[in-house]
Amino acid sequence: MRTSFELEHQDGLARAGTVTTARGTFTTPCFMPVGTRGAVKHLSSLDMEDLGAQVILSNNYHLMMRPGADVVEQLGGLHKMADWNGHTLTDSGGYQIFSLKPKITDEGARFKSVYDGSTHVMTPESAVDSQIKIGADIQMVLDVCSELPSHPAVIRRALERTADWAGRARSEFLSHPSASERQSQFGIVQGGIDLAMRKESAERTVEIGFDGYAVGGLSVGEHRTEWHEPLLAATGVLPADQPRYFMGLGDPSGIVDAVARGIDMFDCVLPTRLARHGTLLTSSGRTNLTRAEYATSDEPIDPEGPASRWSKGYLRHLLQVREPTAQRILTMHNLWWLLRFVDDMRLAIAEERFEAFAAEVHELWS
């Protein structure tokens, strides 16, 4: 197995552990900042080191389009290109392609590039191949994600195609031993919010056998409690000794709900996107820096962290006049806050007080 998961503490279903890959280790629960095109917006690998980020997520679809998987490979792969020695994970980009209304066949997805309108096909195999060139530590299979709500027949078709594509992706991956020694590949569970289909999808994905498992297609618009049971139906089936990743979730309340159901890894553009619009994650909840009351505040957003030396009044001013310095500092702050939040949660699990931790988070964030 290319990825191992050592469970260090368990509190209810909440897990604190360490993932080991060919590159090294990272601790869980883990939040992965999103650097879609090879950099988190406004930040560099130096900043990610300063923040103590462990894993950065990038996007295969976007990197395939620009600068191209071959160019990333020529630049030494994602790590060398970005001079980032921590872990990386690439999503296949299926989710982004589906937003382009592609033509889906058994073969794959045919879509037009948002960059220049040219036509491309992504297949389960080609998604593996380009992710091998890009060279992240963990690559994701190409799956089919249904919108919620969708007719059960639509969910079923997506589940079947996801399972079929997963098998093909795994074969393709294993047929490149030199890459698959360095990289890990995660499968993705679909099935909408139907408990039976979630369970079936998890079983079929585990049957194929991956280095880790993701749960996709949840928290895509449904009410935030609606995904709780379907998630549990999936994690109940996933092997305890492998990492589990909830795709696209980044709000504190959702994170604790997913950790409470056995999830280890998270990614989301939320903290960085919110930051660029002036919305801050703070110990008293979410606040918007554009509020007039902050105009003359000489208090910092937080007495600790990367924004601590500047006042709310100053950062608000820079934000209002669209100075990118504000977006940078607020992005640093939100990521710092969320990474610390996840570490605090890890400690709460280790100290068997996760339930109280979760209750506090719900109080402030739900």
Next chain:
Amino acid sequence: MRTSFELEHQDGLARAGTVTTARGTFTTPCFMPVGTRGAVKHLSSLDMEDLGAQVILSNNYHLMMRPGADVVEQLGGLHKMADWNGHTLTDSGGYQIFSLKPKITDEGARFKSVYDGSTHVMTPESAVDSQIKIGADIQMVLDVCSELPSHPAVIRRALERTADWAGRARSEFLSHPSASERQSQFGIVQGGIDLAMRKESAERTVEIGFDGYAVGGLSVGEHRTEWHEPLLAATGVLPADQPRYFMGLGDPSGIVDAVARGIDMFDCVLPTRLARHGTLLTSSGRTNLTRAEYATSDEPIDPEGPASRWSKGYLRHLLQVREPTAQRILTMHNLWWLLRFVDDMRLAIAEERFEAFAAEVHELWS
């Protein structure tokens, strides 16, 4: 005198010295990065410390409009607001207001705000007062800058009004002893490229008596050798024991030409604006990172400095897909390069090899 200038070395007319203000000292020749609205685009005061910047220039007009001089004052003034302990200088913003086609009377300039279309008047006195509130170490008088070429009568009228306004600005400044103990005020020499008018403007500005002297209205579109003699006509009159500042000049070639004629201080948006468009200052001259040949280059822009850990290929990719991380890193690089360039020039003056230094610069940059 609120500002003193200690001449440490002179090589021809090129000066290496130290300026002392109420805040402390900075060495010359000095390049001042431009943070118009209270921050250099993409950078924070932490970055300016890392770069070793000595003086940051901000703009009275822009800060008056947003967040307002009163708000800056409530936030503790420019230094405290930006948490910057180095020197600051505010331009009056006359130059920006003149681009808004204001109505100029003896009283001042009436203009419409670019922010909300509201009408404002800036007078020589109000420019002093708002700059007192903003609280930079050095404030500039409101002057009248003519376009080049302009009819001699236009240059003459601008010269007269600049002299008249300078006298009023100085009186206003000195009538606020608590501010004028902390701040310095620089006068501005106008006169187009007419030698006699330049000399007269310098004499009349010196006669009023300021803490330092700027030369304005040169390098505003005329050929780059056309301002050499007019500059010399001005600096020949300016007191040797006070700092001299050439407004709005930032290309290496222009900087050595001005230093060769006795100038000590510079500011320009050029290095930061070029960076945002991918144009780099390097030891082999100016280069544009968007060039196709750099797409797969794994060489750094420069083996030293704040961009040294990333390749041209990576930074070009980020620039092409408009990731702000690229603009930030390239801005850091260009400022680092120019600040080091100015330090190298200072050393060349100290070692009496300024002429050879200037010749090399002209070879590469003219």
